[in-house]
Amino acid sequence: MNHPAQQASTATRPGGRRPRVAVLVYNDCHADTRVLKSAATLAHAGADVRIFAVARPAAGYPVGVQRLDSGVVLERLPLFELARALEPAARVYRVLAGRGAPAAVGVTEDPLRDATGGPADRQAAQVGPPARPAAPASLRTPTLADRVLRSRVAKVLLKPLGAVILHSYWRHARKAVTRWGPDIVHANDGNTLQPAMALGRTLGVPYVYDSHELWTQRNVAGPRPLATVVERRIETRGIRRADAVVTVSPSIARYLQDTYGLAETPTLVRNVPPAAQATSDPADGRLRALAGLAPHHKVIAYGGRITTNRGLEETIAALAALDDDVHLVVLGYGAPAYLAALEAHATGLGVRDRMHLVGKVPSAEVSAALADADASVVFVRPTCLSYLWSLPNKLFESIHGGLPVVAADLPDTRRIVEEHGVGEVFSSDDPQEMARTIARVVAHPERYRAAARLAAGELTWEREAERLLDVYRSALGPAWHGALDPLLDREDAA
Numbered sequence: 461m462n463h464p465a466q467q468a469s470t471a472t473r474p475g476g477r478r479p480r481v482a483v484l485v486y487n488d489c490h491a492d493t494r495v496l497k498s499a500a501t502l503a504h505a506g507a508d509v510r511i512f513a514v515a516r517p518a519a520g521y522p523v524g525v526q527r528l529d530s531g532v533v534l535e536r537l538p539l540f541e542l543a544r545a546l547e548p549a550a551r552v553y554r555v556l557a558g559r560g561a562p563a564a565v566g567v568t569e570d571p572l573r574d575a576t577g578g579p580a581d582r583q584a585a586q587v588g589p590p591a592r593p594a595a596p597a598s599l600r601t602p603t604l605a606d607r608v609l610r611s612r613v614a615k616v617l618l619k620p621l622g623a624v625i626l627h628s629y630w631r632h633a634r635k636a637v638t639r640w641g642p643d644i645v646h647a648n649d650g651n652t653l654q655p656a657m658a659l660g661r662t663l664g665v666p667y668v669y670d671s672h673e674l675w676t677q678r679n680v681a682g683p684r685p686l687a688t689v690v691e692r693r694i695e696t697r698g699i700r701r702a703d704a705v706v707t708v709s710p711s712i713a714r715y716l717q718d719t720y721g722l723a724e725t726p727t728l729v730r731n732v733p734p735a736a737q738a739t740s741d742p743a744d745g746r747l748r749a750l751a752g753l754a755p756h757h758k759v760i761a762y763g764g765r766i767t768t769n770r771g772l773e774e775t776i777a778a779l780a781a782l783d784d785d786v787h788l789v790v791l792g793y794g795a796p797a798y799l800a801a802l803e804a805h806a807t808g809l810g811v812r813d814r815m816h817l818v819g820k821v822p823s824a825e826v827s828a829a830l831a832d833a834d835a836s837v838v839f840v841r842p843t844c845l846s847y848l849w850s851l852p853n854k855l856f857e858s859i860h861g862g863l864p865v866v867a868a869d870l871p872d873t874r875r876i877v878e879e880h881g882v883g884e885v886f887s888s889d890d891p892q893e894m895a896r897t898i899a900r901v902v903a904h905p906e907r908y909r910a911a912a913r914l915a916a917g918e919l920t921w922e923r924e925a926e927r928l929l930d931v932y933r934s935a936l937g938p939a940w941h942g943a944l945d946p947l948l949d950r951e952d953a954a
Contacts, residue, residue, distance in 0.1 A: 479936055479943050481509045482642035482659070484633055484652035486626065488521040489513035489534060493823050493853070494672060494708075494731045495648055500530035501925040502932065505944040510535060510640055512633050537636060540628035623687070630655045638663065644703075644936055650675035650691055653698030666703035666935045671726070674712050674846035679769060696720060703935040706928065709872040711849035729928050732856040733827055735920040742862065745832020747789045751816035758786040758902050761833035761863065763826050764854040766794025766802070766817075769847065771839025771868060773805055777891035780809040782899060788837075791829060793820045827860035834902045835883070838867040842888060851876065860916045864901045864908030866894070880915035883908050 481502050485495050489511055503509045515523040515536035525535045633655045637645065645667040647656035656667040676692050699705055699716065705726035707713050713726040747759055762775065772790070779788050788811075794802075799817055806812040821829045830836060836858035842848040851872050858865050865883030867873050874885050886897040901908060929944050936943065 478506055478508045479644065479940050480640065480642040481507045481644050481646060481932075482637045482640060483509060483511040483646045483648065484637070484656060485511060485513050485648040486629055486651045487514055488516045488519065488536060490521055491823060492648075494670075496528075496530070496532075497731075497734070497921055497925075498646070498670070498729075498928060499532040500528075501921075501928060502944070503531045505929055505946075507932075507944060509533070510642075512537060512636055514539060514629060535636060537629060537632040539632075540625050626651060630658075634658055643940070644668065644932065646670060647698070647702075648672060650695045650698070653694050657698050657701060660701070666937075668704045668706065668931060668935055669699055669702040670729075671699075671705065671707040671712065671716065672731075673708070674715060674844075674849060677715075677845035679844045679847060704931045706931055709849050709851045710875075711872050712846070715845070715849070727927050727931050729924045729931075730851055730856070730919075731853055732919045732921050732924055733860045735917075735922050742832045744828045745861075746821070746829040747791065747818070747833050750791075750818035750829075751787065751789045753787055753789070753816075756785065758783070759833040760786060760788045760866075760898060760902070761791065761830045761836045761858070761861075762788065762839075762854075763791045763830050763836065763857055764852070766790060766792045767798060769841040769843050771837070771841055771888065772802055774841075774888075774891045774894060775837050775839060776802065776806050776809060776811060776815060778895040778898060779806075779811045779814060781892060781895035784814070786898070786902070787814045787816060789816045789818055789833065791818055791820065791826070826857045830858060830861035830863060833861070833863055834905055835866050835898060835908075836861065836863040837898075838865055838873060839888065840868060840870065840873075842868075842870060856919055859912045859919060862909055862912045862916065864905045864912065866898050866901050876919075880919075881908070881911040882915055883912075 481499075483495065483499050485492060489495055495511065499509045499511055509531075510533040513534060513536050515521055515538055517523070521536055523536055523538045525533060527533050633652075637655070637659055642659075642663070642665060644665055645656045645659050647653050647667055648670050649672050653669060656669070659665065660667045676688065676695055699720050699722070705716065705722065706729045707716060707726045708729070708731055710728060713728055716722060717725045747753075747761055748755070748757070751759075753759060760775075760779070762770075762772065764770065766772065775788060779786065790802075794817075802815070802817070803812060806815040836854070838852055838855045838858060840847045840850055840852055848870055849872055850870065855865065855867065855873060855876060859880070859882055865877055867877050867883060867885050868888040869885040870888070877883050877885055884897050884901055886894045926946065929946070933940075933944055
């Protein structure tokens with residue numbers, strides 16, 4: 461894709477200026493490891509990087525700008541807020557009804573619960589200065605806006621709200637990025653392609669599309685025929701106009717090329733841990749301490765988000781078929797309702813005392829925390845093409861933890877497990893086969909541990925990052941020749 465405006469302005473650029481990379485992401489970015497690692501890589505190589513993310517004040521991520529330890533600047537942008545929009549209508553209604561001024565409006569739901577991948581956060585923010593300290597949400601008299609937001613009708617009427625909120629991010633992102641004046645834009649996932657295209661056109665700069673998953677074939681709740689059509693049209697235009705495309709697995713790369721008729725296969729940049737985390741010693745592990753288990757217990761680890769379609773129900777069923785000294789330790793975050801359902805499932809199968817929910821640790825500490833397990837379960841239920849062709853973070857985190865891997869038989873996962881000899885795979889729909897596979901692996905884990913230690917030295921973010929930097933060197937063009945240093949050379953020099 462040619463950018464005459466960019467080429468024409470080359471001579472007026474200040475000498476020695478670092479290339480500016482604007483990174484678009486539709487979440488608060490506090491725990492988006494791929495976005496944070498990519499941004500840090502570009503900054504380390506010599507770019508000025510600014511992430512334009514989403515503010516979630518009630519979750520502790522307000523509107524504003526902060527500089528991260530990596531040198532990357534993170535700017536969180538405001539979004540459309542439904543309660544604020546409803547307040548004027550509520551005020552008019554009360555005046556017309558002769559009820560006087562309304563009380564402060566309580567915001568009851570996080571409108572980004574689907575976009576960020578996290579559960580709904582209950583909030584108690586207020587609009588306008590209250591006359592006295594607000595009562596707890598459970599005791600406060602609901603306002604009109606509260607009742608509207610909580611009504612059953614709202615579940616139908618507010619379905620378009622997600623599109624309104626997303627559009628507000630696009631609008632704020634275009635304005636903020638334009639003010640900053642980037643030399644290239646990085647669009648993370650299909651929900652940032654629209655502003656990336658607009659910025660590329662109006663500013664005359666290239667953009668990179670980073671497909672973290674198979675966007676139009678991802679797992680979504682309920683039927684959404686209109687949204688599916690719109691998303692497909694945006695991705696069709698956006699991916700074909702992009703100066704470069706990167707993605708997370710070989711199968712997704714092939715699908716994108718075949719589906720959209722791309723001249724080149726998207727560049728593979730897998731989401732693996734950095735070399736600093738390779739490999740953890742079992743003595744560094746924390747699972748046994750967190751779960752209160754003794755050295756003689758066999759520990760099967762699950763690390764990652766605790767939610768549906770992660771095979772936890774099947775893993776608990778497999779646990780019931782294993783010896784009584786085998787325990788499942790689950791490391792990660794999950795919604796309370798889902799955790800309760802897992803506990804009930806384990807109770808029903810008679811293994812509640814052998815399933816341990818131990819909470820989460822920072823992403824940089826996951827591999828080390830897992831290290832004293834006897835094996836790690838890597839299970840994504842293939843309910844959509846994006847899941848079928850995924851390369852889960854937990855696969856690489858387990859390898860960096862030096863653990864034998866017991867993985868569901870999905871194409872890209874199988875390729876890693878077999879190529880590096882780090883474990884065995886099982887049929888994703890058969891808990892009994894899963895139990896037999898776990899038993900074989902934990903009975904003789906030594907060769908798998910040795911293979912994992914070797915693989916961890918090869919499967920590092922630094923190696924993946926070199927491909928990302930090559931993409932940027934090509935997309936930026938000759939005007940920025942030599943602007944981005946090789947990352948591995950810097951590491952070797954250090």
